[in-house]
Amino acid sequence: MHTITLSHIQQFSLDQTLGCGQVFRWDHTGDGWWYGVVGMQVIKIRQDGQQLAFDGASVPFITEYFSLDIDLQPILASIDRDPFIDIAMRQCTGLRLIRQPKWECLISYICSTNSNIPMIRRRISTIAEQFGREIIFEGKTYFTFPEPSAITCSGGKTLADCKLGYRTPYVFNTASAIGNIKQWEETISAMPFEAARRELMKLSGVGPKAADCILLFAFQKYEAFPVDVWIRRIMQQHYIRTLNTNAALTGWEYDIIRRFAREHFGEYCGYAQEYLYAARLG
DNA sequence: ATCCAGGAAAACG
DNA sequence: CGTTTTCATGGA
DSSP: OEEEEOOTTOOOOHHHHHHSSSOSSEEEOSSSOEEEEETTEEEEEEEETTEEEEESSOHHHHHHHTTTTSOHHHHHHHHOOSHHHHHHHHHTTTOOOOOOOHHHHHHHHHTTTTOOHHHHHHHHHHHHHHHSOEEEETTEEEEOOOOHHHHHTOSSOOGGGGOOGGGHHHHHHHHHHOOOHHHHHHHHHHSOHHHHHHHHTTSTTOOHHHHHHHHHHTSOOTTOOOOOHHHHHHHHHHTOTTOOOOSOOOHHHHHHHHHHHHHHHOTTHHHHHHHHHHHOOO
16 A cells, blocks of 8 residues: 655645546445556555555556655645635545546547436446456456557457447547557657647547647647636636527537637636536536 | 437438 | 537436
């Protein structure tokens, strides 16, 4: 068992961070422990005040994964631009954006479209059970998230069993398109935000919303401002009153919202988005 | 039954 | 070209 002692000015809430809906592979047991599969390892972790206790990963890994190396204060100060976001931020104190594994994050948000969080979670875990590697941890069985080749070259096991619906070909096509993961990750990482966004949207099943989530949650491109039905409602009601349609979200409406947010909240608008989403204040 | 959920692709005019 | 329709799944 390892421990990290957070400094008293270092804001971090494990529950807010793992429970806000940015990541789909963690469960909590009710007695304070969270269990999750990250990369090739199963991690258990809990927070008691300023103490993080965990097993299955090193101190540097946990620090990196939860972005504990980032000083939140200036970021929070920069997005705290109005009373509404201020309430959301107070409600979700300690929420941090995770550095998710990029390939898994990509597939996760391809699986997220027109769906809800419990369904997304089920899809990811089913893909892992079908194609991932088995890990036994404390007597229980977990599965790693598979490499692209494991999905495309599935011997008999097929994606169609994963209940992805119309997303099945998207996942397969994208897994086929990503040959070398390292190379793909480095290419996107090296690009500025808008170029990386356009590049991601070339992949099957990746539109504006999925691209923004992937850039925000896996590539630390904090200018991303993903607009889903919740964020759209919030922005319409509290920020852009003139945008009051209830029809399907159009491309130009998405762009108006994200560009407004980029102006209003600044270069860390992605952090603002996650606080607004997590608080989900009507 | 109908609507909804961290939308995107295909079809349409 | 921008706009509308379709898509598969399960919970409410």
